[in-house]
Amino acid sequence: METTQSYDERLSAPRSWWGLAVGAGVCLALVLTPFGTLPLLAGLAGGTALAAVGVSSYGSARIRIVAGKLVTDDARVPLTALGEARALDAEEARAWRTHKADTRAYMLLRGYIPTAVRVEVTDPEDPTPYLYLSTRQPERLVAALKSAAS
Numbered sequence: 001m002e003t004t005q006s007y008d009e010r011l012s013a014p015r016s017w018w019g020l021a022v023g024a025g026v027c028l029a030l031v032l033t034p035f036g037t038l039p040l041l042a043g044l045a046g047g048t049a050l051a052a053v054g055v056s057s058y059g060s061a062r063i064r065i066v067a068g069k070l071v072t073d074d075a076r077v078p079l080t081a082l083g084e085a086r087a088l089d090a091e092e093a094r095a096w097r098t099h100k101a102d103t104r105a106y107m108l109l110r111g112y113i114p115t116a117v118r119v120e121v122t123d124p125e126d127p128t129p130y131l132y133l134s135t136r137q138p139e140r141l142v143a144a145l146k147s148a149a150s
Contacts, residue, residue, distance in 0.1 A: 006065045007144035013059030021051035083120030085145045087138035090114035110134040
């Protein structure tokens with residue numbers, strides 16, 4: 001069985017979020033200031049570490065095409081069950097995230113990424129009408145899906 005990988009993208013969190021993680025640690029340190037220096041330092045280290053874990057886990061989402069499947073965090077969809085893939089610019093992506101969205105759709109949504117790809121699901125057994133995938137490289141993902149499907 002072939003296990004080649006034709007596409008791999010990690011939807012990492014923006015750099016500014018890491019600054020927010022440090023800010024969360026500073027806030028916790030300030031709350032613990034009345035209890036002394038040791039609790040202050042523990043709050044700074046612990047708060048920063050916990051916030052960093054949160055940022056890292058949210059930014060660890062991946063989109064991959066591996067061995068004839070589109071693989072994301074929660075979905076593993078055979079390429080044979082997928083139809084047309086469309087790259088969405090920022091305005092179209094916003095529309096598909098809001099007023100055009102279908103509640104049955106699978107959405108790998110990251111608000112800090114303005115562009116996306118919408119992929120039709122053609123499997124009659126699957127109630128999911130489409131996949132909405134936030135991506136920084138929508139044209140490249142569409143091309144990889146077309147290439148892998150053929």
